[in-house]
Each structure stands twice: as C-alpha cells, then as structure tokens.
Amino acid sequence: MVFTWNLHHELVDGAMSAGAAGYLWKGMPADRMVAALEAVHAGQTVTPPADARPDLETGAWPGREFGLTAREAEVIALITQGFTNQEIADKVYLSINSVKTYIRTAYRRMGVARRSQAVAWGLSHGFAPDHVRTLHRPGTAPAEPL
Numbered sequence: 001m002v003f004t005w006n007l008h009h010e011l012v013d014g015a016m017s018a019g020a021a022g023y024l025w026k027g028m029p030a031d032r033m034v035a036a037l038e039a040v041h042a043g044q045t046v047t048p049p050a051d052a053r054p055d056l057e058t059g060a061w062p063g064r065e066f067g068l069t070a071r072e073a074e075v076i077a078l079i080t081q082g083f084t085n086q087e088i089a090d091k092v093y094l095s096i097n098s099v100k101t102y103i104r105t106a107y108r109r110m111g112v113a114r115r116s117q118a119v120a121w122g123l124s125h126g127f128a129p130d131h132v133r134t135l136h137r138p139g140t141a142p143a144e145p146l
Contacts, residue, residue: 004023005061022040028048061074063125075092076110082119
C-alpha cells in the first residue's frame with residue numbers, strides 16, 4: 001500500500017508493478033479512504049482515478065506549522081533520509097535546480113544553513129524515516145542500524 005501526495009502516473013504504475021495492492025493519496029476524503037482500505041483487504045486493487053488531485057489546502061504534513069510547503073516538506077523528508085539532491089530530483093520528477101530552490105527556501109523557513117542542520121531539524125520535527133536502513137551484504141552478519 002502506498003500513501004502519498006504524489007499522483008504522477010509513472011509512480012502509480014511503478015508501485016503497482018512492484019506489487020502494491022493500493023495507491024492512496026493524501027487529502028482524499030476519509031470515507032473514500034476507509035472504503036479503499038476495505039477493498040484492498042478484500043483482495044481488490046485500488047488506484048487513484050485519472051482526475052484525482054491531492055487537496056493541499058486541507059492536508060497536513062510535517063513542517064507545515066513552520067511555513068514549509070508540501071513540496072518543501074517532501075524534499076526535507078528525503079534529505080533527512082539521506083538522499084542526495086540528484087536522487088531527490090529523480091524521485092520527485094523535478095530538475096536538480098528546482099530541488100536546490102526548494103532546499104534553499106526550506107532552509108530559510110527552518111532557520112538552518114547546512115544539510116547536517118537540516119537533517120537534525122528534520123529528525124526533531126517529524127521527518128524521521130518510517131524504517132531503519134541497514135548495510136547488509138549477503139553472507140555476512142547483519143550490520144547495526146544506521
């Protein structure tokens with residue numbers, strides 16, 4: 001199951017091809033979300049309708065209370081997870097220059113100047129990854145979490 005603001009058709013298709021049973025978008029009405037979750041539980045596949053648009057006015061995201069836009073928050077979340085600017089650009093279908101612009105404006109709103117400060121800020125403001133990444137090579141003992 002994927003739960004995101006991003007409704008790019010390439011991402012929906014990629015997630016479904018990779019085995020996701022559903023692709024739910026933030027901002028969808030609660031009753032539709034419940035129905036979609038029940039449908040997936042019943043074995044059905046759920047994807048956004050072609051005309052689906054996230055409701056960015058009513059949605060909530062980490063950093064909104066500090067003035068971050070949804071896109072700035074998305075970029076900071078990816079920075080907090082350790083992605084490079086180019087990796088972020090590739091993931092969110094933006095140019096590298098657009099990513100750099102979002103980073104600069106987000107840093108100003110957050111009151112930070114360096115990437116390390118942004119990561120620390122992100123970790124203390126709800127941007128922590130929802131999983132722990134580890135380095136593990138097949139045939140070796142699992143590494144300690146990063």
